[in-house]
Amino acid sequence: MEELKVEKAIQDIYPDDIAWCYGCGRLNDDGHHLRTGWHGDKTITIYTPESKYMGIPGFIYGGLIASLIDCHGTGSAALALHRKNGHEIGDGAEPPRFVTANLNVDFLKPTPQHVPLKAIGTVEEIHPKKWKVETEVYAQDTLCARGTVVLVVMPSTFLNKND
Numbered sequence: 001m002e003e004l005k006v007e008k009a010i011q012d013i014y015p016d017d018i019a020w021c022y023g024c025g026r027l028n029d030d031g032h033h034l035r036t037g038w039h040g041d042k043t044i045t046i047y048t049p050e051s052k053y054m055g056i057p058g059f060i061y062g063g064l065i066a067s068l069i070d071c072h073g074t075g076s077a078a079l080a081l082h083r084k085n086g087h088e089i090g091d092g093a094e095p096p097r098f099v100t101a102n103l104n105v106d107f108l109k110p111t112p113q114h115v116p117l118k119a120i121g122t123v124e125e126i127h128p129k130k131w132k133v134e135t136e137v138y139a140q141d142t143l144c145a146r147g148t149v150v151l152v153v154m155p156s157t158f159l160n161k162n163d
């Protein structure tokens with residue numbers, strides 16, 4: 001049986017100032033701590049939602065699935081541009097920063113609770129500052145959702161907006 005584990009995740013090397021995302025920030029104690037790594041030439045995030053993320057008893061609510069696809073998208077684009085720039089996780093280089101411009105989700109099947117969800121991404125470069133990630137979310141072998149995320153390299157002004 002396939003081992004469901006992401007060994008090296010791009011979120012592990014996000015600088016502290018961008019490691020606070022509720023979905024994937026490692027420094028946000030209340031967040032999901034989603035972690036995204038390479039899976040061959042695709043990307044992968046594994047996550048088992050807690051019981052409270054329920055839509056109806058036994059099934060995950062759609063917003064959580066959208067969050068998974070969203071953060072899997074930003075992580076995947078960062079992985080891909082980091083590699084394109086000649087870097088891999090752990091070589092000391094800072095990864096690129098992306099924000100989500102657009103997120104679309106098709107909910108194909110009810111997503112069961114209490115099983116690990118597996119998001120598998122296919123990353124496509126539109127141009128160096130704009131990327132697209134197609135993600136499929138599986139619960140065991142069932143394809144439950146499919147999403148498309150358009151990511152844009154974070155404008156330099158983005159983090160100053162709260163000053």
Ligand SMILES: CCCCCCCCCCCCCCCC(=O)SCCNC(=O)CCNC(=O)[C@H](O)C(C)(C)COP(=O)(O)OP(=O)(O)OC[C@H]1O[C@@H](n2cnc3c(N)ncnc32)[C@H](O)[C@@H]1OP(=O)(O)O
Nearest residue numbers: 018021070071074097098099100101102130150152154155
């Ligand atoms: C608050 C969070 C902080 C995070 C910071 C740290 C980030 C790294 C850490 C990762 C953490 C994870 C984060 C999780 C994922 C989020 O949750 S990110 C938060 C949600 N997203 C946002 O808040 C983004 C808000 N939107 C924006 O800031 C701006 O609209 C954008 C997306 C940067 C675009 O800026 P802009 O000035 O409109 O730029 P513009 O040159 O017009 O567009 C650039 C390209 O984007 C395309 N584009 C723009 N909007 C769209 C759209 N809606 N649909 C399709 N394409 C679009 C344009 O067509 C253009 O394409 P080209 O013409 O270059 O081919």
